[in-house]
Amino acid sequence: MNNDKYRIVPNGDSAITILFNDDISEHLTKRIIGFSLTIKQSLGEALIDIIPAYKSLTIFFNNRIILLDKLIGEIELLLSSPLTEVSYQSKTIEIPVCYEEGYGPDLTSLAQHCKLSVEDVIAGHTQRSYLVHMLGFLPGFLYLGGLSTNLSCPRKSTPAISIPAGSVAIGDSQTGIYPVSSPGGWHIIGRTPLTLFNPNSQTPFIASPLDKIHFVSISKTEFTAIKKSF
Amino acid sequence: MSLYFIKSGLQTSVQDCGRSGQMHNGISNSGAMDPIAMKLSNWLLSKPLDSAVIEVTLVGPKIQFENDMYIAITGAKFELYLNNQLIFNNKAIQIFTGDVLTFGTLQCGARAYIATSIDIDVAKLFNSYSTHLTVNFGGFYGRSLKKGDILALHLPKQKCLYTNTLPKYVDNGYSGSYILRCTSSVETDLFTQRQQNDFSSKKYTVTANSNRMGIRLKEVAMGFEKPIDITSSGLMQGSIQITPSGLPIISSVDGQTIGGYPRIANVITADLAMLGQLKANDKVNFMLISNEKAIEVLKEQYQILNFLYK
Numbered sequence: 047m048n049n050d051k052y053r054i055v056p057n058g059d060s061a062i063t064i065l066f067n068d069d070i071s072e073h074l075t076k077r078i079i080g081f082s083l084t085i086k087q088s089l090g091e092a093l094i095d096i097i098p099a100y101k102s103l104t105i106f107f108n109n110r111i112i113l114l115d116k117l118i119g120e121i122e123l124l125l126s127s128p129l130t131e132v133s134y135q136s137k138t139i140e141i142p143v144c145y146e147e148g149y150g151p152d153l154t155s156l157a158q159h160c161k162l163s164v165e166d167v168i169a170g171h172t173q174r175s176y177l178v179h180m181l182g183f184l185p186g187f188l189y190l191g192g193l194s195t196n197l198s199c200p201r202k203s204t205p206a207i208s209i210p211a212g213s214v215a216i217g218d219s220q221t222g223i224y225p226v227s228s229p230g231g232w233h234i235i236g237r238t239p240l241t242l243f244n245p246n247s248q249t250p251f252i253a254s255p256l257d258k259i260h261f262v263s264i265s266k267t268e269f270t271a272i273k274k275s276f
Numbered sequence: 277m278s279l280y281f282i283k284s285g286l287q288t289s290v291q292d293c294g295r296s297g298q299m300h301n302g303i304s305n306s307g308a309m310d311p312i313a314m315k316l317s318n319w320l321l322s323k324p325l326d327s328a329v330i331e332v333t334l335v336g337p338k339i340q341f342e343n344d345m346y347i348a349i350t351g352a353k354f355e356l357y358l359n360n361q362l363i364f365n366n367k368a369i370q371i372f373t374g375d376v377l378t379f380g381t382l383q384c385g386a387r388a389y390i391a392t393s394i395d396i397d398v399a400k401l402f403n404s405y406s407t408h409l410t411v412n413f414g415g416f417y418g419r420s421l422k423k424g425d426i427l428a429l430h431l432p433k434q435k436c437l438y439t440n441t442l443p444k445y446v447d448n449g450y451s452g453s454y455i456l457r458c459t460s461s462v463e464t465d466l467f468t469q470r471q472q473n474d475f476s477s478k479k480y481t482v483t484a485n486s487n488r489m490g491i492r493l494k495e496v497a498m499g500f501e502k503p504i505d506i507t508s509s510g511l512m513q514g515s516i517q518i519t520p521s522g523l524p525i526i527s528s529v530d531g532q533t534i535g536g537y538p539r540i541a542n543v544i545t546a547d548l549a550m551l552g553q554l555k556a557n558d559k560v561n562f563m564l565i566s567n568e569k570a571i572e573v574l575k576e577q578y579q580i581l582n583f584l585y586k
Contacts, residue, residue, distance in 0.1 A: 055460070055461075055462050055464075055465070056459060056460045056461065056462075056567060057461055057462050057510065057512050057515075057539075057542065058458075058459055058461060058512050058514055058515065058542025058543070058544070058545075059459050059542070059544050059545055059567055059570040059571065059574070060512070060545050061510070061512045061542075063462045063509055063510060065462070065509070070507070094296055094297060095296060095297045095298070095299045095300060096300060097299050097300050097509075097510030097533060097534065098300065099507070099508055099509040099510055099534055100507050100508065100509075101507050101509075102462075102507070102509040102510065103510075104509060104510025104512070106299065106510070106512065109545065109571060109574065110578075113571065114567050114571075115567075180300075180534070181300065181301050181302045182299070182300070182301075182302045182508075182510075182532070182533045182534030183302055183508075183532045183533065183534050184302050184411065184532065185301060185302045185303045185408075185411055185413075186301065186302055187302050189508075189534070225302075226411050226412070228410070243302075243411075245401050245402070245413040245414070246401070250301070251301055
């Protein structure tokens with residue numbers, strides 16, 4: 047199905063992806079999250095998982111219960127009524143970040159690339175609040191929107207082999223936090239002492255889609271103190 | 277009640293059917309890379325099919341049993357010895373306290389599964405016993421087993437009273453050369469007809485960089501006149517992503533949940549288990565089929581293996 051608002055395409059034999067034509071925005075994410083709740087209610091046990099992203103919604107379904115064509119029909123029907131924004135009490139989560147030497151190995155080179163001072167980069171990064179569009183890639187990784195265009199910087203051509211958990215980074219026009227130690231091509235500008243993925247906890251993730259993230263600059267001493275308190 | 281690992285093997289971990297329904301939190305399914313062989317090992321011991329098992333990769337472990345029990349080994353074929361006596365896979369094997377199981381040379385396939393009649397004692401995380409090896413959580417301390425590890429087992433609830441025998445028609449030879457059937461994916465339309473033809477006409481070689489996150493293939497699938505730029509979206513298991521240099525990567529059980537490379541096709545559900553048996557230098561061809569055909573193939577598989585889909 048094609049129209050000016052969305053396209054529904056297969057994503058293999060057990061998933062479909064709805065691609066929305068709108069630009070990435072908070073408004074779109076609110077409608078995507080709202081629609082994902084509608085689909086959850088409507089599909090019941092035929093639904094295995096539903097993955098929101100910037101401009102899409104991927105519906106992973108049990109193809110023993112429902113066939114792809116029938117599902118597309120049902121989704122089109124649901125999409126024929128206007129999508130309403132989800133009513134969600136957005137939380138603002140403060141994430142302490144140490145931008146000092148030894149915590150942000152790429153801060154100086156990123157500042158040079160952006161033709162800014164290190165202080166300007168830190169100020170630019172901490173002034174704004176960022177919207178959580180979705181979780182994904184790695185457990186608890188937050189896809190954040192709202193980075194100042196002044197701070198965007200192309201990804202490294204050769205990714206670093208291992209980036210420590212909690213690293214706060216910039217890649218292209220995005221900023222994010224590595225929840226676990228992993229390889230990665232973003233520029234590391236600081237590190238948070240918080241743990242973003244706690245598989246053994248009742249609340250394994252620090253934020254949900256539509257929450258807001260605010261980075262707060264902390265010293266090495268504060269970093270160590272917070273780290274110890276966990 | 278335990279298993280003692282005299283040798284660990286290359287990558288030996290606790291797995292089950294995986295944790296579904298957590299992709300929206302960034303948590304991939306994990307679980308056995310060959311879920312058919314995994315379920316078969318439990319079925320041979322008349323256990324619930326999703327019971328935790330041990331996944332063995334390319335080089336197998338050497339295990340001493342601290343209790344009497346039954347085991348069944350399925351999947352990749354290895355030379356197997358119990359106290360230096362040759363034994364065979366795909367059947368229940370009676371074990372006595374002190375027995376030592378040794379995995380010898382790999383004959384075909386890549387991953388074998390060991391089911392034990394006494395349940396493996398690890399905690400469930402997000403409703404699964406499986407180990408996420410790239411993020412290191414779940415299963416046995418979130419990691420693969422090491423030499424000297426002791427994997428605890430529960431107290432036996434009951435004796436293993438009856439075991440099953442593998443039906444003869446269940447063929448599990450692994451030739452090392454495979455045709456993976458696939459259907460249309462999110463970005464299929466963004467590839468030119470020529471690129472799609474190039475993709476399905478080539479024979480690919482599995483590289484040694486392949487793992488539970490993904491199967492990386494050698495042989496450039498196609499050239500790009502201009503790069504295909506996409507906005508990241510939900511990435512399913514079996515997605516065939518084409519990197520900017522034209523190399524295909526097939527996403528697997530521990531893969532990322534959102535991806536940014538364009539996908540030319542997705543391996544059909546019925547062929548996903550085969551990904552678990554691919555190893556370096558195996559050959560792979562892709563065959564594009566319709567969604568209707570994919571469902572037909574899946575239904576046939578359910579019929580043939582109906583005892584695994586109760």
